[in-house]
Amino acid sequence: MKLWGGRFEKSTNVMVDDFNSSIRFDQRLYKQDITGSIAHVSMLAKQSIISTKDADIIKKGLEELLLDIENNKIEFDIEAEDIHMNIEKLLIDKVGVVGKKLHTGRSRNDQVALDMRMYLKEEIQEIKLMIIKLLKTLLTISKDNLDTIMPGYTHLQKAQPITFAHHLMAYFEMFKRDIDRLDDTYKRMNYLPLGAGALATTTYPLDREYVANVLDFDGVCLNSIDAVSDRDYCVELLNTISILMMHLSRFCEEIILWCSNEFQFIELDDAYSTGSSIMPQKKNPDIAELVRGKTGRVYGSHISLLTTMKSLPLAYNKDMQEDKEVTFDAIDTVKMCLPIFTNMLKTIKVNSINMYKGASGGFTNATDAADYLVKKGIPFRDAHEIIGKLVIYCINNNKNLEGMSLEEYKAVSTVFDTDIYDAISLETCVNKRNVIGGPSKEMMSKVIAINEDYITNL
Numbered sequence: 001m002k003l004w005g006g007r008f009e010k011s012t013n014v015m016v017d018d019f020n021s022s023i024r025f026d027q028r029l030y031k032q033d034i035t036g037s038i039a040h041v042s043m044l045a046k047q048s049i050i051s052t053k054d055a056d057i058i059k060k061g062l063e064e065l066l067l068d069i070e071n072n073k074i075e076f077d078i079e080a081e082d083i084h085m086n087i088e089k090l091l092i093d094k095v096g097v098v099g100k101k102l103h104t105g106r107s108r109n110d111q112v113a114l115d116m117r118m119y120l121k122e123e124i125q126e127i128k129l130m131i132i133k134l135l136k137t138l139l140t141i142s143k144d145n146l147d148t149i150m151p152g153y154t155h156l157q158k159a160q161p162i163t164f165a166h167h168l169m170a171y172f173e174m175f176k177r178d179i180d181r182l183d184d185t186y187k188r189m190n191y192l193p194l195g196a197g198a199l200a201t202t203t204y205p206l207d208r209e210y211v212a213n214v215l216d217f218d219g220v221c222l223n224s225i226d227a228v229s230d231r232d233y234c235v236e237l238l239n240t241i242s243i244l245m246m247h248l249s250r251f252c253e254e255i256i257l258w259c260s261n262e263f264q265f266i267e268l269d270d271a272y273s274t275g276s277s278i279m280p281q282k283k284n285p286d287i288a289e290l291v292r293g294k295t296g297r298v299y300g301s302h303i304s305l306l307t308t309m310k311s312l313p314l315a316y317n318k319d320m321q322e323d324k325e326v327t328f329d330a331i332d333t334v335k336m337c338l339p340i341f342t343n344m345l346k347t348i349k350v351n352s353i354n355m356y357k358g359a360s361g362g363f364t365n366a367t368d369a370a371d372y373l374v375k376k377g378i379p380f381r382d383a384h385e386i387i388g389k390l391v392i393y394c395i396n397n398n399k400n401l402e403g404m405s406l407e408e409y410k411a412v413s414t415v416f417d418t419d420i421y422d423a424i425s426l427e428t429c430v431n432k433r434n435v436i437g438g439p440s441k442e443m444m445s446k447v448i449a450i451n452e453d454y455i456t457n458l
């Protein structure tokens with residue numbers, strides 16, 4: 001017998017039961033559903049909508065039910081459709097007719113919105129903690145690599161020398177923004193939808209502020225139609241997670257490049273690499289590749305929900321049940337990726353010699369050579385031209401800028417002097433970039449200190 005069976009003369013087709021039911025995936029909301037129901041029932045008693053005695057019986061029944069579920073004593077029923085009706089039915093089985101009073105002044109439409117918001121609030125905190133661990137790892141590796149010179153790239157062409165710390169701390173900033181976006185998403189979802197009823201509230205004198213307070217919400221949703229038809233909080237979270245995955249994916253792509261034979265900038269720990277079933281020499285960066293690959297799946301969830309929500313008339317529509325699987329899958333995916341990625345990163349071996357070699361080739365100090373001429377009074381455009389010519393000369397003679405003799409320099413411009421060698425050494429190139437945000441050891445140490453404070457104050 002269905003909880004809503006009163007108006008029906010026939011039972012539901014089995015295929016319909018199966019198709020309609022969400023218990024398979026929304027059962028993970030059991031804790032939120034029960035906690036929300038306990039708050040609701042306390043409020044009903046406080047407002048004398050039901051008696052305190054009845055409320056106490058219901059609360060006790062719900063608490064027992066929570067334990068039963070946690071101890072795997074419960075089997076959910078597809079016929080009861082979703083987690084909300086399963087819990088209600090189980091409660092009635094447990095405490096008898098009094099249990100039928102739980103759903104007073106409430107609809108599954110406001111109930112499901114409440115459960116999801118409560119669930120996502122918790123998940124956001126867990127994802128944040130995982131990002132913080134990653135940030136700490138980035139700080140540790142960066143502090144060890146303030147002097148590790150590597151080439152910086154634009155267009156994946158060697159551009160200017162930087163340090164490994166400078167490069168890693170770029171990701172630190174990205175993940176910081178991800179935390180910010182999670183906080184922001186949290187802030188906007190932190191309003192209580194319960195009390196909206198099906199769409200137009202109820203005739204009972206509900207105290208929504210009380211429930212908001214008990215369940216740790218900042219306030220109540222101010223429009224009941226919006227409260228039950230809004231899924232922005234899921235879409236926003238999916239967007240936030242998509243961006244986070246995009247960051248992880250870019251990082252993975254670099255890791256994959258860096259441990260290739262062509263780069264050899266880092267080596268992955270054996271525990272975080274895999275072999276090939278045919279090629280004995282292989283050590284593959286599967287973890288990085290899989291994180292990169294799973295990014296597509298999270299984007300898919302995001303686009304999927306946006307598409308589901310597009311053109312839905314107000315207020316609740318059953319289409320919105322589709323919010324769950326995609327949101328859960330994206331959360332599960334990012335929660336699987338973050339810790340494994342952090343551990344993989346923690347265990348990399350940095351090959352500073354190869355990084356330095358990489359920075360020495362490809363004329364990464366050409367800008368500094370031009371700046372040298374500017375400091376000697378040559379306008380930058382002319383300096384750029386002169387160094388461009390020198391680069392061609394070097395390429396034709398298989399040399400780099402630091403390998404040219406003073407005579408060779410002077411043949412191009414008499415302004416060159418012996419101080420050119422110091423001016424274009426990689427160490428100078430890095431440490432003269434002593435602008436906040438830049439790679440110099442002094443500035444990087446400053447930024448690292450700022451970010452250590454940031455983590456402590458999170």
Ligand code: ARG
Nearest residue numbers: 022082108109112318320321
């Ligand atoms: N299982 C439903 C969902 O996830 C709960 C709300 C159902 N409301 C309704 N009126 N059918 O969206």
